[in-house]
Amino acid sequence: MSKHLPLRDAVLSWLEYAGSLSPKSHSIVMLMLQPHWEDVVMAVAAVAPRDEHPDLYAKVKGDWMLDHRTLLVESGLAEAAQLIAQGVSVPVSDVADSFVTFCTGQARVPERWLLLNATFPQRTRIALGRHTLQTFTADELRQTVPAPALNGLHPWSLDLDLIAGAPFLHVPDPSRTVTRRPTWFDITGPRAEAQHWQALLPLMLWDNELLRVDSVFTVQHGRRFDLHPPAVPTTIRVYPGSQGREEEVEVRDTGEFHVRPIHLSALTAFCTAITKKIDAITAGLTHTRRVPKLRARRLERAGRHVVAAYQRTYDDYGIWEVEADELYLDYVIALEALLISPDDGKDEGIASRIRSRAAALFLTPTERERTEALVRRAYDARSRYVHGDKIKEQSEHEKLEELRALRLLTLQIILRWLVLTPADTGDLAPLLDAAAQGTGREQHIDRPLHAFFATTSPRSRPADIVLT
Template identity: 50%
Template sequence: MEDHSELRQAVLAWLRQARDLPSIPQAITDVALATRPEWEDLSNAVAYTVSLGADRRELFARIDGDWQPSYWVVLGRSGLGDATRLIAQGASVPEAEVADSFVAFCTAPAPVTEEWLLLDGDFPEDTRIPLGRHTLQTFTPDELRQLSPIPSIHDRRPGTVELRLLTGAPFIYVPAPDRTLTRSMYEPVHGPRPEAGHWRSLLPLILWCPEPLRVEAAFDVERGRRFGLNPSDVPSRTRIVADEYGMDAMVDVRATGTYGVTAEDLPGLDAFCATITAKVDAVMAGADSGRRLPRKRARRLERAARHLLRAYQRTFSGDWVWEEDADEVHLDYVIALEALMASPDGTHDGISKTIHTRASALFLTPDHREQAKTVVQKAYSARSTYVHGDLITERGALEKLRTLRELRLITRQVILRWLVITPVGTDDLGPLLDDAAAGTGREDLVDKPFRAFLAGSPPHDLPEDALPAGE
């Protein structure tokens, strides 16, 4: 085991001198701290302990032509500057723990950057479900605290999230080894649509439960270095609870949507996600197959999923959509349907009839086929109205929301059933659905495969057309 006692002693000496610093925060910024004579001792200890390898280059900066420890990282990213300021302001800081954490920060291998998504659902604390390369997981506050460079002062560092709010919060994360570790303490926002790049992990969750699910935030995590969630990205609301004396007290809690998972649901959700992920992977393998139809099929699935997620991002609890977004949300659902129902080699002649006929063929009973056909037919007609320059009109705002919910649920079912029955070879599903709509081969193409899927790894709510008569 390597001896890092010299670096540890240098940190402890640095923290001791913090007691004599002015308590005015403006006087002890990282820039100001790096001008103090004690900085040279700390910097030398870091340089002596840490080799300038490619995996640790982010700890250094080129100054006057030489590589030297960067105060932006050694003080800022590590949290040591915050610990220094807390001591200067008279706070009680566990200096030995701070020193141990700082030594680990400097000497541990550089972590692989991960991309994280915060979802608005409500999940049990022990959730951990694989989603292909991604993982869905919930964490306790202490587990999240361990992701920061100095866990013992995490809750007192400025600009950090109150971790109590994140108890049971669902996160999806995936390694992102190509993302470069930066020396800056701040990261740019990933873009306006972070969900688009993670559709393969989000799609199984959306198909499992009919309630809306949204991405609240996207951010980077470097375990043991940085937990980059912005506090403003955690929506909260006030709840009145009884305190230890039985008096009413107001506390902030994380605001969640209507998408909920119980501990009893987890095995079923796990099985469903495994099955859907495998089916998505099978379709997406066609993107690199060199065969034209599987390649187009993969592109169309991705396009349908991206538009579905785009619509979900603008749908809130209770299926509420901003009136200004409603027409575009409607359009996203129709694009998702068209992407999967149109044949790769088909023409646009009679496309409206093609889409509603094929979509309705995916349902198990005559009544539900007729209902799906009506919904999709009306949706495509409204889509044509919109793209030709007019507004989609309904009798009122509530009617428009009802129509969007109906279209969302139908679109979700179409995508699920398409995934269950679509061939992964070179056969085109479109003509097979045309035959099924005409009454030929429906049992083998649609009914048997879908019922077998529901018997093995069903979603949270069985589709109405699969329920026994009378339920």
């Protein structure tokens, strides 16, 4: 740390002058003109050469030079000077230490963070392929922002207590341009939740309760944290207050997807198993054989459409009326993607085969009959919608009940498809066709499903799975 003392001392001297400016005079140019700024720049150059810290430099008229905007704005120095000018008590020693770390530490790879409307136990950390599901304390979140000592000193500070303990899916994204604004709609590619279906799907398969993505943003530890308070859905809760009065508190809206501490180890085991199966199937994209490639693409298609349907379902029985009919498209596309065989061709019997194969995934006659009936109604609704006809007359409650049942069925089919799909180049469809005819059911369907649910069951065990 002693070799960084000249930089630390230069920052402290500069803050003394910059903080004395009028609050209205804190432009980048004015801050650069203050005494000791050149000392700061020279000290940074001495401890952070461009070959080791290229993120601190920019090309100016063909020459590489330290980027003053990066040093002032991204580090939090300009913010510290402005707060001092406003009369706020700023811990300048902590700010100087943070600036030294900002300049001398290696820049972290930007990450995409997905805020989920759910509740998980404290210290949750589950690997989901390249993604990690994690809950953070307020202090851990504070360490991700530049100049953490400044957080909470101004009215536009991030309310880290609001998102403390919230579940985030995060994944490295080296190509991401870090911004200061939430990036819910990404014009450079598909919607963010669809891009991350592989990490979301295992969680959705774990529990029947709805799981949605509330916000998507970019974090570069110690540099940028682009989540803004309006990107966090909140609700008002009423708590008993002093002297018998009730107190209203704004808290994060956590939805209905709650994982209790007692279930965390089972969830971790389930997610590990499902992620392994998803990774094995998606690896087929690089395979030389036709079936693994098609299977990988179809799983991706099914995952994207199911996640999209979830994102448009705002609670268990809640769907915007103008979008309700469109959800049949998402669910039927997901079913077709998984249950069509490369050898089926394009004949008239596709709908019948999908119904039969979907039903074959279930172990009791009652569940098979229910599945066939529900898939038949979904196909009929999908066809009517696509052809511009009116979907069967239903009350709003009946439609929501039907879409909920279809959502749960689709997830069950995805789960069972993942469990049963051969690990080699074989296709599941012929096995399902044979099982529908009473051949090979015990070996290819019943026994593998019983084995999976006996050791790696989701939170809600299906009605047709009876373990002895």
